[in-house]
Amino acid sequence: MVAQSEQARTQQAPPNPERIFETLNAYQKTAALKTAIELDVFTAVAEGTITHEALAKRCQTSDRGMRILCDYLVINGFLTKSDGRYALPPDSATFLDRRSPTYVGAAAKFLALPEIMNLYHDLPAIVRAGGSLKGEEDTVEPDSSKWVEFARSMSGLQRIPAQALAGLLNAAAGEKWKVLDIAAGHGMYGVTIAKQNSNAEIFAVDWPQVLQVARENAEAAGVAARFHELPGNAFEVDFGKDYDLVLLTGFLHHFDQQTIVSLLRKVHAALKPGGRAMSAEFVPNEDRVSPPAPAAFSMIMLGTTRAGDAYTMSEYDEMFRKAGFTSNEIHRAPGPQSFIISRK
Amino acid sequence: MVAQSEQARTQQAPPNPERIFETLNAYQKTAALKTAIELDVFTAVAEGTITHEALAKRCQTSDRGMRILCDYLVINGFLTKSDGRYALPPDSATFLDRRSPTYVGAAAKFLALPEIMNLYHDLPAIVRAGGSLKGEEDTVEPDSSKWVEFARSMSGLQRIPAQALAGLLNAAAGEKWKVLDIAAGHGMYGVTIAKQNSNAEIFAVDWPQVLQVARENAEAAGVAARFHELPGNAFEVDFGKDYDLVLLTGFLHHFDQQTIVSLLRKVHAALKPGGRAMSAEFVPNEDRVSPPAPAAFSMIMLGTTRAGDAYTMSEYDEMFRKAGFTSNEIHRAPGPQSFIISRK
Numbered sequence: 001m002v003a004q005s006e007q008a009r010t011q012q013a014p015p016n017p018e019r020i021f022e023t024l025n026a027y028q029k030t031a032a033l034k035t036a037i038e039l040d041v042f043t044a045v046a047e048g049t050i051t052h053e054a055l056a057k058r059c060q061t062s063d064r065g066m067r068i069l070c071d072y073l074v075i076n077g078f079l080t081k082s083d084g085r086y087a088l089p090p091d092s093a094t095f096l097d098r099r100s101p102t103y104v105g106a107a108a109k110f111l112a113l114p115e116i117m118n119l120y121h122d123l124p125a126i127v128r129a130g131g132s133l134k135g136e137e138d139t140v141e142p143d144s145s146k147w148v149e150f151a152r153s154m155s156g157l158q159r160i161p162a163q164a165l166a167g168l169l170n171a172a173a174g175e176k177w178k179v180l181d182i183a184a185g186h187g188m189y190g191v192t193i194a195k196q197n198s199n200a201e202i203f204a205v206d207w208p209q210v211l212q213v214a215r216e217n218a219e220a221a222g223v224a225a226r227f228h229e230l231p232g233n234a235f236e237v238d239f240g241k242d243y244d245l246v247l248l249t250g251f252l253h254h255f256d257q258q259t260i261v262s263l264l265r266k267v268h269a270a271l272k273p274g275g276r277a278m279s280a281e282f283v284p285n286e287d288r289v290s291p292p293a294p295a296a297f298s299m300i301m302l303g304t305t306r307a308g309d310a311y312t313m314s315e316y317d318e319m320f321r322k323a324g325f326t327s328n329e330i331h332r333a334p335g336p337q338s339f340i341i342s343r344k
Numbered sequence: 345m346v347a348q349s350e351q352a353r354t355q356q357a358p359p360n361p362e363r364i365f366e367t368l369n370a371y372q373k374t375a376a377l378k379t380a381i382e383l384d385v386f387t388a389v390a391e392g393t394i395t396h397e398a399l400a401k402r403c404q405t406s407d408r409g410m411r412i413l414c415d416y417l418v419i420n421g422f423l424t425k426s427d428g429r430y431a432l433p434p435d436s437a438t439f440l441d442r443r444s445p446t447y448v449g450a451a452a453k454f455l456a457l458p459e460i461m462n463l464y465h466d467l468p469a470i471v472r473a474g475g476s477l478k479g480e481e482d483t484v485e486p487d488s489s490k491w492v493e494f495a496r497s498m499s500g501l502q503r504i505p506a507q508a509l510a511g512l513l514n515a516a517a518g519e520k521w522k523v524l525d526i527a528a529g530h531g532m533y534g535v536t537i538a539k540q541n542s543n544a545e546i547f548a549v550d551w552p553q554v555l556q557v558a559r560e561n562a563e564a565a566g567v568a569a570r571f572h573e574l575p576g577n578a579f580e581v582d583f584g585k586d587y588d589l590v591l592l593t594g595f596l597h598h599f600d601q602q603t604i605v606s607l608l609r610k611v612h613a614a615l616k617p618g619g620r621a622m623s624a625e626f627v628p629n630e631d632r633v634s635p636p637a638p639a640a641f642s643m644i645m646l647g648t649t650r651a652g653d654a655y656t657m658s659e660y661d662e663m664f665r666k667a668g669f670t671s672n673e674i675h676r677a678p679g680p681q682s683f684i685i686s687r688k
Binding site: 129 | 412458
């Protein structure tokens with residue numbers, strides 16, 4: 001009852017344009033968080049540098065700049081402030097202190113690249129045209145250094161979902177697996193499976209420069225001997241055959257449905273009877289507006305691809321069935337992505 | 345009790361990087377809201393165009409672009425969606441439907457200009473330097489067309505606070521007032537006083553091109569005969585003397601404290617004994633991090649000025665006293681600004 005009357009009160013509040021103006025200035029939130037990560041403010045606070053003057057000295061900035069930056073981070077929940085002293089709330093301590101094993105700061109580099117942010121200055125034209133003004137090559141360009149940067153900056157972030165996936169597949173049971181990792185990127189999904197299952201052989205597809213990042217991760221995990229490279233474009237390279245498992249992590253969303261179905265046919269052909277395709281994807285509910293994180297991913301696809309999307313489960317189900325798969329199951333993953341397990 | 349245990353549950357939630365990623369993508373919120381305003385989506389929905397296909401047709405966009413844009417606006421609270429049909433929540437109906445008398449869409453143009461947004465790509469360098477890399481002329485440039493645009497886009501938005509101020513000063517009592525409106529911009533504060541008090545004469549200071557916008561507003565309000573122009577830089581122009589009231593609306597925040605004090609001395613000299621200066625300003629609490637809207641204004645001053653700020657009331661009090669004022673009162677205004685009334 002308390003919660004309900006609170007809600008009723010809020011709904012009766014007089015109209016207020018504050019959130020409109022907050023949103024028109026929201027680009028400053030991106031800039032401030034990225035700047036604090038770049039200046040390593042969170043690590044400095046975690047190590048006990050807690051006034052703006054001391055932080056300015058340590059991070060080699062002006063007093064005024066550091067004070068305004070830190071206060072703005074407090075307003076947005078990334079620092080706390082008490083008696084002029086800053087501290088880290090739990091999420092910042094876990095994800096923004098460079099010394100934390102779950103540090104995600106490296107991903108900030110990729111997510112808020114000025115050249116990606118600038119695409120959105122043209123959003124009215126993008127909405128008119130129906131997709132990226134740059135053309136498909138922007139996404140699937142053969143040797144885009146963007147994807148090397150992406151692979152490097154995202155590996156840390158994908159450790160937890162990769163472990164969740166290996167657990168979901170029961171990799172540790174040690175069955176003899178031939179695994180195809182399509183658009184492997186950082187390679188963390190295949191590498192984590194290989195680490196948990198010493199009878200798994202991984203065949204990774206991606207551009208040669210990107211596979212180098214995956215190979216580094218395979219070496220670091222001690223599974224390089226079972227890590228094989230299939231360099232090239234996933235639509236053109238010969239996958240080989242008789243796979244037990246095909247990984248499609250964060251790849252399908254870049255394309256239109258017809259293109260996805262044609263790729264899935266190729267995946268289907270490469271699988272053993274009874275083999276499984278495992279996709280990690282941003283899958284909103286059928287209403288396309290919830291939960292917020294996977295639903296909002298469609299805005300990234302609108303700005304950066306010609307026809308990619310955050311597809312719903314019914315859309316994925318239809319695409320996999322068209323390609324010959326017999327059943328599809330969805331599992332929520334840690335973070336905004338879901339796992340879809342599709343059986344041949 | 346219900347609310348408390350809900351809070352406890354939230355605090356014990358496992359760490360989640362979702363808000364970090366949401367913030368790294370927050371620039372897309374700015375772009376989406378601005379785009380929807382530019383395409384006039386909110387007006388179209390208000391007029392009964394409620395599916396994405398129909399909206400695409402009416403706003404001359406692609407289906408895909410309109411669907412993703414509208415869903416993203418739902419995720420961010422600017423539209424609602426039910427069975428594939430969009431509707432306006434109360435704040436959007438009040439402020440984003442072009443036919444509403446309180447439409448604020450014109451302000452979006454100025455607040456999210458690409459050239460202002462791009463300044464924040466350099467935020468690390470700005471924090472190091474302590475202020476705008478562009479130099480003071482960016483703010484106080486004599487004939488910046490930016491300020492003409494600003495004056496035009498902000499007049500609608502300032503109608504409500506301008507009426508609140510005229511009420512606070514009891515303009516309607518009709519005392520004979522000589523009013524100086526410094527950096528008048530759209531002129532709405534002085535014009536509203538003149539409209540409510542037919543014995544008020546307004547003397548407006550700003551660049552000639554900007555005063556033209558103020559004059560248009562004075563004419564529209566039927567007070568042009570009592571609207572006088574003092575074109576030029578507020579720091580250099582001769583104000584004249586014996587003013588009952590000096591208006592300083594949204595101006596002081598652009599400067600450092602020493603510059604403000606020197607301007608306030610000039611204001612003090614122009615006032616009659618017992619006359620009042622009335623400032624409209626973003627004044628956070630002494631902690632500088634609350635309330636969020638005036639506190640976050642300091643980030644705009646960091647990016648766009650060399651030494652401006654969202655000053656606290658104790659700082660304004662000190663500046664006004666240094667300039668000779670005897671008392672200062674603060675009044676919360678509708679919206680993020682406060683009124684400071686300072687007596688000679």
